[in-house]
Amino acid sequence: MTRDEAHALDAADPLRGFRERFVLPEGVIYLDGNSLGVLPKAAATRQREVVEQEWGRSLIRSWNEHGWIEAPARIGAKIAPLIGARPGEVIVADSVSVNIFKLLTAAAAPSPERRVILSEAGNFHTDLHVASGAAELMGMELRVVERGELEAAIGPDTNLLLLTHVHYKAGFRFDMAALTARAGEAGARVVWDLSHSAGAVPLQLNRDGAELAVGCGYKYLNGGPGAPAFLYVAKHLQEQLIPALRGWMGHSAPFAFHDHYEPAPGVSRFLVGTPPMLSLLALESGIETFDGVDMDAVWTKSIALFDLFARLAEERCPALECISPREPDRRGSHISFRHPHAFELCQALIADGVIGDFRSPDVIRFGLTPLYLGFEDVLDAVERMAAILDTGSWREPRFAVRGKVT
Ligand SMILES: Cc1ncc(COP(=O)(O)O)c(C=O)c1O
Numbered sequence: 359m360t361r362d363e364a365h366a367l368d369a370a371d372p373l374r375g376f377r378e379r380f381v382l383p384e385g386v387i388y389l390d391g392n393s394l395g396v397l398p399k400a401a402a403t404r405q406r407e408v409v410e411q412e413w414g415r416s417l418i419r420s421w422n423e424h425g426w427i428e429a430p431a432r433i434g435a436k437i438a439p440l441i442g443a444r445p446g447e448v449i450v451a452d453s454v455s456v457n458i459f460k461l462l463t464a465a466a467a468p469s470p471e472r473r474v475i476l477s478e479a480g481n482f483h484t485d486l487h488v489a490s491g492a493a494e495l496m497g498m499e500l501r502v503v504e505r506g507e508l509e510a511a512i513g514p515d516t517n518l519l520l521l522t523h524v525h526y527k528a529g530f531r532f533d534m535a536a537l538t539a540r541a542g543e544a545g546a547r548v549v550w551d552l553s554h555s556a557g558a559v560p561l562q563l564n565r566d567g568a569e570l571a572v573g574c575g576y577k578y579l580n581g582g583p584g585a586p587a588f589l590y591v592a593k594h595l596q597e598q599l600i601p602a603l604r605g606w607m608g609h610s611a612p613f614a615f616h617d618h619y620e621p622a623p624g625v626s627r628f629l630v631g632t633p634p635m636l637s638l639l640a641l642e643s644g645i646e647t648f649d650g651v652d653m654d655a656v657w658t659k660s661i662a663l664f665d666l667f668a669r670l671a672e673e674r675c676p677a678l679e680c681i682s683p684r685e686p687d688r689r690g691s692h693i694s695f696r697h698p699h700a701f702e703l704c705q706a707l708i709a710d711g712v713i714g715d716f717r718s719p720d721v722i723r724f725g726l727t728p729l730y731l732g733f734e735d736v737l738d739a740v741e742r743m744a745a746i747l748d749t750g751s752w753r754e755p756r757f758a759v760r761g762k763v764t
Pocket of ligand 1: 452453454455456482484485522526551553554574587
């Protein structure tokens with residue numbers, strides 16, 4: 359791949375124009391949109407308006423006049439088409455961790471025969487921590503097994519499965535339809551964590567029979583640091599589930615101030631407290647970066663970016679071992695490599711303007727975000743990485759210093 363060829367691919371890219379929707383700092387190749395998406399230009403303008411006009415002038419009237427109170431459902435409805443759900447099936451609230459707790463505790467129907475929540479060893483740790491707490495609270499057991507043993511582990515004692523659709527480290531993707539069906543045959547339900555899937559890989563929750571899911575706002579959805587998460591409950595299940603974490607925003611009449619709890623109709627019962635309006639509206643700007651975007655085109659480009667990255671890294675960085683699956687339908691939209699000094703390599707790359715991230719103990723991971731990443735960016739990133747590896751410049755002591763967030 360020559361620079362001219364990469365340039366030609368960018369020129370022919372049907373998504374190229376969407377790059378204009380983002381603030382892309384000069385001199386930076388950003389390969390971390392799977393940890394924190396870049397700033398949408400519209401978010402900066404909108405935040406100014408929200409702060410100065412809505413908060414500054416309309417004050418508390420904004421809950422009605424500027425649609426603040428409807429924002430969790432309104433923004434949920436904008437996420438729905440990105441994940442193959444219907445508008446009334448998604449709301450935005452809290453964090454992924456908290457939403458996992460809400461769904462596990464509402465959907466579990468513990469009984470002496472079905473006392474197991476099943477998950478994957480090496481799943482993102484917050485999922486396991488939340489599940490262990492929820493299991494303990496409900497007198498259940500969290501059972502964690504290797505990925506290859508999951509299907510066989512689903513049995514008559516399984517109550518719920520908690521699975522991350524695309525794995526945060528190497529990017530392995532579960533077959534959502536097959537696993538949901540397999541769990542269903544055994545009388546169990548699956549809570550899907552879509553943190554590394556939403557806005558990245560093709561998702562058809564309704565078609566694939568998914569009943570329960572959560573997902574992240576600050577990664578591929580470009581919602582900003584600490585953006586609220588989303589929560590999905592399939593229509594047919596909504597009235598059956600009674601949240602254990604009950605707050606006034608999920609009450610059928612929050613402003614009636616009743617002592618007695620009565621869940622709001624539909625998925626809104628999973629709201630808890632007052633939504634963080636600034637963050638919520640920043641997330642709305644992030645979701646709007648997908649307006650007019652064909653998600654199939656996003657995935658097609660993700661595949662091409664991945665293939666180019668994998669091929670170039672194989673040719674130019676032989677010290678790296680690619681640990682992500684090559685087959686598109688078995689992975690997400692990031693590419694990960696193992697290197698004994700992945701931390702130092704990652705720091706050296708950041709110093710050179712290529713931002714990826716390190717995952718302990720020896721993985722370097724690069725997010726491929728088709729809306730704002732180009733083929734020439736990939737070529738540049740791999741060339742800089744090859745230079746760092748060839749010269750051994752990652753050995754400089756300054757790259758071994760661990761900061762607060764690694
Ligand atoms: C798979 C997965 N689940 C959950 C989280 C954490 O989500 P939150 O901080 O919103 O609880 C992350 C964060 O990276 C993640 O990758």
